[in-house]
Amino acid sequence: MSNDSENKLDELFRNRFEEAELPVSDKLLSTIKQELGIQEKKKRRFGFWIWWLGGLGAVVFGAVFYLNNNEDNKTNFVSAGKPKSAVDVSSSEYAELIEPPPQQEQQEIKEKTIESNAMVEQQDVKEQSGVASNAVNENASRVETAATTVAEVSKNKQENKEYKSDQNTLGKASKKADADNKKTITANAEKNSSTITEKQSAEIKTTDEQADSAIEKIAVKDSILPKKQIATATQQPDSILVIKDTVLIAETKPNADSVAQENKPQEPQQSSKDIVFYVEGNGALSQSFRTLENKSSADRTGEKPWLIYNAEINVGVLFKNKYQVSVGLGIDNKGEKYKFSGKDALYQTTIDTSYSIVFDTIIDSVWIWDTVPVYEETTTQLHAAVPAQSVINKYQYIKVPVMFGYRFNVNDKFFITPNAGVIINYLVTAQATWFDPALHQYIIYDTRDKYRTLVFAARAKIDIGYRINEKWSVLLQPAYTRYLSSIFRKEDYFKQYPYSYDVNIGIRYTF
Amino acid sequence: MQNVLNSLFLWRMKDDLTLIEEYKKGSAAAFEVIYKKYAAKMKWVAFRYVNDGSVAEDVLQEAFIKVFKKIDTFENSGSFEGWLRRTVVNTAINYYNSIKRESEKLAEYTVEAENDVNEEQGLDDNYTLQELTDAVNSLPEGYKVVFNLYAIDQYSHKEIAEALNITEGTSKSQLFKARAFLKKILQSKKTVSK
Numbered sequence: 001m002s003n004d005s006e007n008k009l010d011e012l013f014r015n016r017f018e019e020a021e022l023p024v025s026d027k028l029l030s031t032i033k034q035e036l037g038i039q040e041k042k043k044r045r046f047g048f049w050i051w052w053l054g055g056l057g058a059v060v061f062g063a064v065f066y067l068n069n070n071e072d073n074k075t076n077f078v079s080a081g082k083p084k085s086a087v088d089v090s091s092s093e094y095a096e097l098i099e100p101p102p103q104q105e106q107q108e109i110k111e112k113t114i115e116s117n118a119m120v121e122q123q124d125v126k127e128q129s130g131v132a133s134n135a136v137n138e139n140a141s142r143v144e145t146a147a148t149t150v151a152e153v154s155k156n157k158q159e160n161k162e163y164k165s166d167q168n169t170l171g172k173a174s175k176k177a178d179a180d181n182k183k184t185i186t187a188n189a190e191k192n193s194s195t196i197t198e199k200q201s202a203e204i205k206t207t208d209e210q211a212d213s214a215i216e217k218i219a220v221k222d223s224i225l226p227k228k229q230i231a232t233a234t235q236q237p238d239s240i241l242v243i244k245d246t247v248l249i250a251e252t253k254p255n256a257d258s259v260a261q262e263n264k265p266q267e268p269q270q271s272s273k274d275i276v277f278y279v280e281g282n283g284a285l286s287q288s289f290r291t292l293e294n295k296s297s298a299d300r301t302g303e304k305p306w307l308i309y310n311a312e313i314n315v316g317v318l319f320k321n322k323y324q325v326s327v328g329l330g331i332d333n334k335g336e337k338y339k340f341s342g343k344d345a346l347y348q349t350t351i352d353t354s355y356s357i358v359f360d361t362i363i364d365s366v367w368i369w370d371t372v373p374v375y376e377e378t379t380t381q382l383h384a385a386v387p388a389q390s391v392i393n394k395y396q397y398i399k400v401p402v403m404f405g406y407r408f409n410v411n412d413k414f415f416i417t418p419n420a421g422v423i424i425n426y427l428v429t430a431q432a433t434w435f436d437p438a439l440h441q442y443i444i445y446d447t448r449d450k451y452r453t454l455v456f457a458a459r460a461k462i463d464i465g466y467r468i469n470e471k472w473s474v475l476l477q478p479a480y481t482r483y484l485s486s487i488f489r490k491e492d493y494f495k496q497y498p499y500s501y502d503v504n505i506g507i508r509y510t511f
Numbered sequence: 512m513q514n515v516l517n518s519l520f521l522w523r524m525k526d527d528l529t530l531i532e533e534y535k536k537g538s539a540a541a542f543e544v545i546y547k548k549y550a551a552k553m554k555w556v557a558f559r560y561v562n563d564g565s566v567a568e569d570v571l572q573e574a575f576i577k578v579f580k581k582i583d584t585f586e587n588s589g590s591f592e593g594w595l596r597r598t599v600v601n602t603a604i605n606y607y608n609s610i611k612r613e614s615e616k617l618a619e620y621t622v623e624a625e626n627d628v629n630e631e632q633g634l635d636d637n638y639t640l641q642e643l644t645d646a647v648n649s650l651p652e653g654y655k656v657v658f659n660l661y662a663i664d665q666y667s668h669k670e671i672a673e674a675l676n677i678t679e680g681t682s683k684s685q686l687f688k689a690r691a692f693l694k695k696i697l698q699s700k701k702t703v704s705k
Contacts, residue, residue: 005694006690009662009690009693009694010661010662010663010690012638012643013643013647013658013662013663013693014662014663014665016638016640016643017555017559017640017643017663018663019552020552020555020640021551021552021554021555022551022554022555022558022564022567023551023554024550024551024554024568024571025568028550028568028571028572029543029546029550031572032546032572032575032576032579033539033542035572035576036542036576036579036580038539038542039539444544
């Protein structure tokens with residue numbers, strides 16, 4: 001066999017065998033992937049952003065739930081003021097003020113102690129007589145507490161033996177006095193029972209001053225607080241003195257209004273500031289459409305609007321609770337899906353081109369310009385048959401929206417803000433996907449070089465907001481966005497202007 | 512044509528190197544594209560040696576696993592298809608070596624093939640793929656393997672000798688006999704069809 005015929009034989013087989021194929025069973029791919037440890041990513045129909053939206057919804061729900069149930073957020077009893085002149089007696093700074101009272105004062109203290117005890121006893125008597133007086137009871141209680149506190153303070157000063165000794169003496173004297181006077185008080189109780197009511201009503205009226213006076217005297221006498229401090233503490237109107245943890249404080253006297261105030265949830269305060277800053281996050285599912293020039297719709301059949309997603313974060317300023325300006329950063333996805341009808345057979349297109357020459361001539365010293373057609377040319381292009389294909393285009397932009405709005409405050413809870421503005425879009429990715437029937441597979445093409453890198457769009461939006469509280473709001477934001485220029489490069493034959501309808505859900509924090 | 516491509520947005524197909532890079536980064540989709548691109552073709556390559564569909568798939572599976580486990584060693588300057596094809600062939604050869612028939616059977620057809628070849632009668636290109644396949648499959652195993660390696664997969668005699676653990680002389684001899692046998696078969700088919 002000659003070399004030529006050998007080569008021909010080899011070539012015959014090689015040419016026919018080289019491109020031949022045998023169908024492969026479906027399970028082989030999964031077997032190989034399993035051996036190689038290739039894990040298939042679950043197709044995220046809407047990608048990461050559906051989880052983002054779910055997370056946003058959870059955050060909104062959690063914020064609403066938390067803020068409405070947070071104990072701290074409930075309006076507590078509004079004090080007329082924080083404890084004033086609160087002096088921590090336990091501090092060494094005031095230790096020197098706590099000195100054993102002189103003998104004479106001890107007697108006075110004893111008398112006042114008895115007096116306070118009497119008031120307590122009086123309370124018991126009243127109870128026995130069936131007369132209830134809340135105000136007197138409370139004040140008696142306060143006096144009792146004050147007296148007890150004084151005793152405790154005294155008890156704590158163990159290093160002062162002399163004082164302790166004096167206290168012991170006082171205590172003994174007080175007890176003796178108590179014992180003596182109890183009998184007197186009991187004896188007088190019945191006698192005075194008929195006048196208790198009168199006394200009680202008088203005491204109700206002046207009971208605050210009496211209790212204050214008693215405590216004040218006790219505090220001064222025992223030098224728990226300097227007189228000056230006490231004077232300051234008692235200067236508040238509608239205040240009562242209470243000794244708590246060796247500290248003399250003034251609390252606002254509870255009254256009906258205060259109680260009502262305590263139970264009434266506080267309204268979120270409207271910001272009285274002229275300029276308020278906020279930050280807002282929102283995301284949306286939207287329908288994307290397009291207008292495509294220079295291309296007949298007959299070639300694009302079954303085009304469907306593309307369900308896409310986008311998300312953004314905005315920072316904004318609210319002037320006088322009305323004028324709103326915001327700037328944001330986000331991701332915008334666009335796309336379309338259609339079936340290219342293709343061409344079944346060889347077809348041709350013709351392009352007519354005209355060429356002209358401009359003549360410059362001088363006639364009677366006057367320049368004349370004239371345009372004369374020189375020739376026309378017809379160009380015919382032949383195109384091979386192209387099968388019908390399903391095509392999906394997807395492109396993603398980083399967007400910077402700049403929006404201006406005017407707020408209408410419907411009530412304390414709701415507000416509506418129409419917005420309009422411009423979005424600057426920067427192309428990040430672009431790809432086309434189509435199914436190749438010859439290869440029986442999807443082909444993905446990077447198409448970034450066909451699109452403009454920077455494109456502008458206009459957007460109109462309405463913010464429908466609900467204030468959870470002074471800081472937090474949730475928003476529903478229907479919007480319409482339209483690209484102002486073709487997203488294809490200038491030199492491209494086609495002009496495409498995407499537009500979309502969005503419904504954004506957002507949450508806003510106001511500083 | 513450009514307008515047609517524009518319509519389909521076919522600007523640039525991802526080549527094998529790009530797909531491999533994406534696979535190295537963990538893209539399962541890239542692997543699937545490569546697999547779907549070459550699986551059917553490579554199964555045919557394997558089938559030519561083992562002559563059994565299920566065995567050919569076993570060979571294909573083993574070859575793919577070998578290739579992708581060593582994908583990091585693939586030099587981007589070479590042809591991935593060529594590397595994959597070689598691996599498939601080598602794997603098929605390994606299978607063949609494991610079930611190698613007695614070499615005596617090769618001798619049965621030697622004299623007959625040499626005597627019946629008509630050197631003057633040429634070959635045309637009108638043979639169907641099935642006819643050519645049948646012709647190759649009718650070769651004794653040893654001839655078939657050598658012919659496939661040399662004529663189709665373009666191995667050198669040295670490489671064939673190493674793969675099959677034979678001498679270069681034997682490889683050349685087997686190839687000569689295989690060609691003679693094939694030509695005889697193809698000529699006889701032509702005669703019948705006429």
